[in-house]
Amino acid sequence: MRAKNEDLHGNVPDQCSVALVLIDVINDMEFGSGAALLSNALPAARRLADLRRRAKEAGVPVIYVNDNFGKWRSDFRRQLGHVLEDGVRGQPIAELLRPDEKDYFVLKAKHSGFFRTQLDLLIDYLKVKTLVLTGFTTDNCVLFTASDAYMRDLNLIVPTDCVAATRMEDHERALEHMVRVLDVTAVESTGIDFDALIEQPGTVQRG
Amino acid sequence: MRAKNEDLHGNVPDQCSVALVLIDVINDMEFGSGAALLSNALPAARRLADLRRRAKEAGVPVIYVNDNFGKWRSDFRRQLGHVLEDGVRGQPIAELLRPDEKDYFVLKAKHSGFFRTQLDLLIDYLKVKTLVLTGFTTDNCVLFTASDAYMRDLNLIVPTDCVAATRMEDHERALEHMVRVLDVTAVESTGIDFDALIEQPGTVQRG
Amino acid sequence: MRAKNEDLHGNVPDQCSVALVLIDVINDMEFGSGAALLSNALPAARRLADLRRRAKEAGVPVIYVNDNFGKWRSDFRRQLGHVLEDGVRGQPIAELLRPDEKDYFVLKAKHSGFFRTQLDLLIDYLKVKTLVLTGFTTDNCVLFTASDAYMRDLNLIVPTDCVAATRMEDHERALEHMVRVLDVTAVESTGIDFDALIEQPGTVQRG
Amino acid sequence: MRAKNEDLHGNVPDQCSVALVLIDVINDMEFGSGAALLSNALPAARRLADLRRRAKEAGVPVIYVNDNFGKWRSDFRRQLGHVLEDGVRGQPIAELLRPDEKDYFVLKAKHSGFFRTQLDLLIDYLKVKTLVLTGFTTDNCVLFTASDAYMRDLNLIVPTDCVAATRMEDHERALEHMVRVLDVTAVESTGIDFDALIEQPGTVQRG
Numbered sequence: 014m015r016a017k018n019e020d021l022h023g024n025v026p027d028q029c030s031v032a033l034v035l036i037d038v039i040n041d042m043e044f045g046s047g048a049a050l051l052s053n054a055l056p057a058a059r060r061l062a063d064l065r066r067r068a069k070e071a072g073v074p075v076i077y078v079n080d081n082f083g084k085w086r087s088d089f090r091r092q093l094g095h096v097l098e099d100g101v102r103g104q105p106i107a108e109l110l111r112p113d114e115k116d117y118f119v120l121k122a123k124h125s126g127f128f129r130t131q132l133d134l135l136i137d138y139l140k141v142k143t144l145v146l147t148g149f150t151t152d153n154c155v156l157f158t159a160s161d162a163y164m165r166d167l168n169l170i171v172p173t174d175c176v177a178a179t180r181m182e183d184h185e186r187a188l189e190h191m192v193r194v195l196d197v198t199a200v201e202s203t204g205i206d207f208d209a210l211i212e213q214p215g216t217v218q219r220g
Numbered sequence: 221m222r223a224k225n226e227d228l229h230g231n232v233p234d235q236c237s238v239a240l241v242l243i244d245v246i247n248d249m250e251f252g253s254g255a256a257l258l259s260n261a262l263p264a265a266r267r268l269a270d271l272r273r274r275a276k277e278a279g280v281p282v283i284y285v286n287d288n289f290g291k292w293r294s295d296f297r298r299q300l301g302h303v304l305e306d307g308v309r310g311q312p313i314a315e316l317l318r319p320d321e322k323d324y325f326v327l328k329a330k331h332s333g334f335f336r337t338q339l340d341l342l343i344d345y346l347k348v349k350t351l352v353l354t355g356f357t358t359d360n361c362v363l364f365t366a367s368d369a370y371m372r373d374l375n376l377i378v379p380t381d382c383v384a385a386t387r388m389e390d391h392e393r394a395l396e397h398m399v400r401v402l403d404v405t406a407v408e409s410t411g412i413d414f415d416a417l418i419e420q421p422g423t424v425q426r427g
Numbered sequence: 428m429r430a431k432n433e434d435l436h437g438n439v440p441d442q443c444s445v446a447l448v449l450i451d452v453i454n455d456m457e458f459g460s461g462a463a464l465l466s467n468a469l470p471a472a473r474r475l476a477d478l479r480r481r482a483k484e485a486g487v488p489v490i491y492v493n494d495n496f497g498k499w500r501s502d503f504r505r506q507l508g509h510v511l512e513d514g515v516r517g518q519p520i521a522e523l524l525r526p527d528e529k530d531y532f533v534l535k536a537k538h539s540g541f542f543r544t545q546l547d548l549l550i551d552y553l554k555v556k557t558l559v560l561t562g563f564t565t566d567n568c569v570l571f572t573a574s575d576a577y578m579r580d581l582n583l584i585v586p587t588d589c590v591a592a593t594r595m596e597d598h599e600r601a602l603e604h605m606v607r608v609l610d611v612t613a614v615e616s617t618g619i620d621f622d623a624l625i626e627q628p629g630t631v632q633r634g
Numbered sequence: 635m636r637a638k639n640e641d642l643h644g645n646v647p648d649q650c651s652v653a654l655v656l657i658d659v660i661n662d663m664e665f666g667s668g669a670a671l672l673s674n675a676l677p678a679a680r681r682l683a684d685l686r687r688r689a690k691e692a693g694v695p696v697i698y699v700n701d702n703f704g705k706w707r708s709d710f711r712r713q714l715g716h717v718l719e720d721g722v723r724g725q726p727i728a729e730l731l732r733p734d735e736k737d738y739f740v741l742k743a744k745h746s747g748f749f750r751t752q753l754d755l756l757i758d759y760l761k762v763k764t765l766v767l768t769g770f771t772t773d774n775c776v777l778f779t780a781s782d783a784y785m786r787d788l789n790l791i792v793p794t795d796c797v798a799a800t801r802m803e804d805h806e807r808a809l810e811h812m813v814r815v816l817d818v819t820a821v822e823s824t825g826i827d828f829d830a831l832i833e834q835p836g837t838v839q840r841g
Contacts, residue, residue, distance in 0.1 A: 085324045086321065086324055089295055118292075120297075123785045126784060129336075129338050129341050130337075152815060157781060160781055163745075164746060166237075194774055332574075332578060359604070363608075390607075399568060399605070499738045502739075503709055505711075531707055545741070545751065548744070549743075
């Protein structure tokens, strides 16, 4: 339908070498291990809310990469409405991390944010080279997404207090794997200085 | 986030060997050649509205594959709202083809419905083998999508009165190319019997 | 197996904004329409041999994108051996366009050179922005590949005397489509100045 | 070039619900940790040679998924020649696991066997539903490939004595992750009965 490829750029004004990615944070958590996950995820969401605020102040694009939870007829805003309004476990997290009009979102159907989604294209148009990966769970969708990002030669930073898993042991082993195999820089979120990152990708202080 | 892959199936109850695909029908047509396209697209939309009704009666899934028009922060329902409510050229078409709660939708960022989208996965889960391709424009996004579908070994049917292009000549040449190179069956929409297609994929009567 | 992503770079020393792509030129042509195609393809191969020589003089990487012809156990050199030594129709073309040790090759299983192949990665590592597309047939694998290249925002040049199809009419219509829809620059091969192209991508003289 | 998609089938006569995949076994191991890896990989290669022999007796297709090691101008047979003839560390493994004319091979440029390769298509044409994953290293290319296979809903079996890593601890943790997150069945290779697997995918005995 589009006459020229360049049309795409017209609506993607932001370009930034860094992006903050929130994985599966809009989630009702209404499954077996949901309560256990929530107890780890809620503190992470509080830290992530602060990190997201700082990212936006620095002009860093915020991308929600969220499961469609098999609801191919749904969309991100409907998913958000469900989690905010239906009295589900994930509500306090969604309230902390409610996206605004300037945030981007990408629906995924499987574990990795890159598998059959528009994330590749969005990152390309934003000219992102460094991803700050956050969300749930450390050892599943975050790890899948980090693995795919690594194969795409992206720089990866994971703030360890902004990701969570059901079991602490799995969280820690996944982080160790990311650092050792995927060249992930793992730091506390307070160690991330977005202005410095934009100027010199890869610069993070060990928190 | 998802514990098991099978969860995906839980929310995709419909399986059908045939799907009706509507390409870029939710479109404001507010671009240079939009008025010329509209004069061809509106009659096609009327025929397509009837075809869509018959597809739904036969239990054939209806998939809207729609450009995100560079609006990575938008979603399909917002795009639909824009076309229905902002007094744009494409409004009468959107009114004829307004999706309902049972329809599926897939956002694309580029010309082909398969390029960096979830269409592959949706077709796989629905167990679709035959696509009935409709929408705009015949020589651009419909042709791109048909080419990618052909490489995936899908059976392709294009109802010639349910696709349209800005210029009739381009429409006709694109159809000829699809028939000759992509093994597309080109028929009038009235020649499509969905019940027969489901029973015996590939069976269409030349209208 | 690989400890670092950077290892990949170590063996891809060449970087160039332009690449010459030869599509399905190593082909036995032992199929129904092969004789008809050969009569158009052989003159094109002669022009292409000259264009390839000039590309190499200018330091432009030459990439063979070739069908595996369903022989998943074969490789490009074996395919080359078959066409050169088994007395097949395509032999004179393979002799004209025999690859050397510095050329790259990518095997494809379907029509587009980008579909489930390493072409995306190779282009990325070579930092190519402009593809000069050549080979057979204009209205099939060349068109499929051009369509996919266009969706990847690559600049496209097609030397009209270095592509061929079975029927001249199909050749011409495919070229018209590429120019109109895919922003292809169609020129005679003698109009391509690789040095100028490298300096200023997109600069070609209408031959 | 290809007139009909079905041509592809003509040269892929084998169909089998199970395939044995050998990842990066043709490898010179001439890198820093190569000696340490070799001491774990050589015993695994001996077990794998036996498993490969049994797979072939049962008519199970054998697929070599091998790194191109950045040599985009090379191919699998040349890589094999290098490892067999140049006096490198990986020679004894290549001798144990030398492919024959009936084996399939897929070149990869990155860690996962599925990333920008023909593996998806080959599996599809062979109608494979269950992959037996083997090779090196457990915590890198095997894990990357297993993760991508899991997202494609394939059944996964990993014979624990036919994969190896540089450090035993990393090997074991990667296996635990595969079992817990990727639904991998981890067994000793002697527990794999290919005839039973073909009849009833998923049936393996804990060795």
